[in-house]
Amino acid sequence: MRERTRGIRVCAAATISAVDVISEAVEDLRIGQVYGRRAEVAASFAGRFVSCEGVGFHVMLRGEGWLISGSAPPARMRAGDIALIPHGAEHGFAPRPSTLAELPPAPMGLQDPPPERLPVEMICGIYRLERGGSVHHFLRSLPDVVLVSPDYDRDARLRVLIDLLVEDLDRPREGTLVTRPALVDLMLVHTLRLWSGDSAETWDALGDPGIAAALQEIHDSPQAPWTVERLGRAAGMSRTAFTRRFTTLVGTPPMTYLIGRRLQQGAQLLRESDAPISAIARQVGYATEFAFAGAFRREFGIPPGRFRTLSEPLL
Known part of the structure; x- marks a missing residue:
């Protein structure tokens, strides 16, 4: 490569x-x-x-x-x-x-x-x-x-x-x-x-079959109850080897990447749908609206409801 x-x-x-x-x-x-x-x-x-x-x-x-x-x-x-x-x-x-x-x-x-x-x-x-x-x-x-x-x-x-x-x-x-x-x-x-x-x-991470398989699992089902062990099994690696390889190729640890994908999907749903925040929280893998809101605020700096009201396009 x-x-x-x-x-x-x-x-x-x-x-x-x-x-x-x-x-x-x-x-x-x-x-x-x-x-x-x-x-x-x-x-x-x-x-x-x-x-x-x-x-x-x-x-x-x-x-x-x-x-x-x-x-x-x-x-x-x-x-x-x-x-x-x-x-x-x-x-x-x-x-x-x-x-x-x-x-x-x-x-x-x-x-x-x-x-x-x-x-x-x-x-x-x-x-x-x-x-x-x-x-x-x-x-x-x-x-x-x-x-x-x-x-x-x-x-x-x-x-x-x-x-x-x-x-x-x-x-x-x-x-x-x-x-x-x-x-x-x-x-x-x-x-x-x-x-x-x-x-x-293309992205180096996709050139590694094991990491590509784990990424596919995350992207297909970000709401699933993933753990590092489960993702490592999907990649065919031990927990330690998987964490090291994933972090090197993707640039962030597996669970950090997973959280980022969930919150990114949540932000898109807030912008593109009228679904209640509680429903969006469940759809992206959070058990409660409170847990989703806390993680969302840490990522985006504002709560989900505020993000939704500020998401009008500016040209």
Whole structure:
């Protein structure tokens, strides 16, 4: 398996992906807030984007420049390229190779359109997990910044998707609360598919049959009364060996991961359904609403009821 390094990773377009883990990673983001914008800047533009808990991307529509990371050499970004920021690392854009320390903070939020067409144009989208939660472990296993160069002749659908997102950003209309998250979801999925390419580029944990089996059990039935021993048996390992292997490959101990999956599913249900909190608690594996609420507050910083009332999308 190819060794991973943090920073910018550049790849050509590919075709086969770890669809299940990609679907789950993007689905987890839906408890966050979606933002997007189109920007035109001068050829001399340079800016640094601060780190955040979330996942974002930039698509270069016109012009070129350099994508800057804090942990890898600058990478040239040309028209058509897509930069994915899979776990919200600080990054920047500049007209020439530089370091993050040399870049001023990039302006955030909506900007007035320029009076004339400028040479560099891009669209940006992001899911921010502003009310707790965390980015999926698969996304955290990726480099700080991933740069892909799609073959639009082979994948004309991606060009159509980008055009749809540009139109949605330029002319928000009734239904934007639905279309914007859907288009951002699709952009993330397409970019992750291009990045993954083959199984050697997917989450390392899925390359271990025992750990993959335990993860499958957790994801299929997070509400089950799992213990480390039971998960170890599913993986075909002793308790000690399983805990060590799982923690190394996934990045967190088994029970911590299980709790995170339960609370993530609970947050999605709070956002997407009208079910009583007591019913959601049972559905994700908590015997009482009180136990669920306590764990939820520790994870997200607010109680479930408050989270539900604050979960209106912001575009």
